[in-house]
Amino acid sequence: MELQFFKYQGTGNDFVIIDNRQDVFPKNNTKLVAELCDRRFGIGADGLILLENDNLSDFKMVYFNADGAESSMCGNGGRCLVAFAHYLGVIEKETTFNAVDGLHHATVEGDIVNLKMIDVDKIHEKQNHSFLDTGSPHHVQLVKELKKFDVQKEGKKLRYGIYGESGSNINFVEQKQDNAFDVRTYERGVEGETFSCGTGVTAVALAMHQSGKTAANEVHIHTIGGDLTISFEKKGGKYSNIFLKGPATQVFKGTIACSI
């Protein structure tokens, strides 16, 4: 059958998006998801997202990594799905939608989507890194000369080495100004470096604040694929009102033949 799809990107983190309100997509077909995300034999993407009906909110987000497995929250994917819902006319400029980590509020202004992330009250600070969950698990580590850093090799080593089979996403960070950081991320489920990771840069902003590298409540992050801003409040050891803001755009749409 012919499957209609849309391709979106948020700071270079790219996704195949499918309108699944009529329940047309076989969610348990891991092989099909991986094939659609394949950059040579499929459409090509870091992940695939379904937009579905939801009883509690405007729509539901179902996220799969490029390896075909359903996974935890994707921040850039969430921003792209909000842009898609706006394009479809499912929402106007404001929304609340349901995702694997709970309800998310978001606003759309042109191609800028501002997405509220889950509260964070646990940041594990180790000798040379931090670990926290911003909807997905993230290792955050400062390095020197980030541009030259071997993200693929070191990311892969840590992803399995410290965190076992379930793994973690691995973020390498270089501070540029008091409130500005460059970040490169190795994503589990993609098993390689992506151009940007939304839950990852959110984790970086909070970890840098918690460790005293910045006192700012609005942090600017530069990734390979573009710039994102993270704002938050901290009260009694808990980070809340965390917002991830940046561009999310439709790249192309089409149909693909698949045997489902």
Ligand SMILES: N[C@@H](CCC[C@H](N)C(=O)O)C(=O)O
């Ligand atoms: N690219 C994402 C993170 C996607 C989930 C991640 N690969 C995982 O399985 O933990 C983002 O923008 O947050």
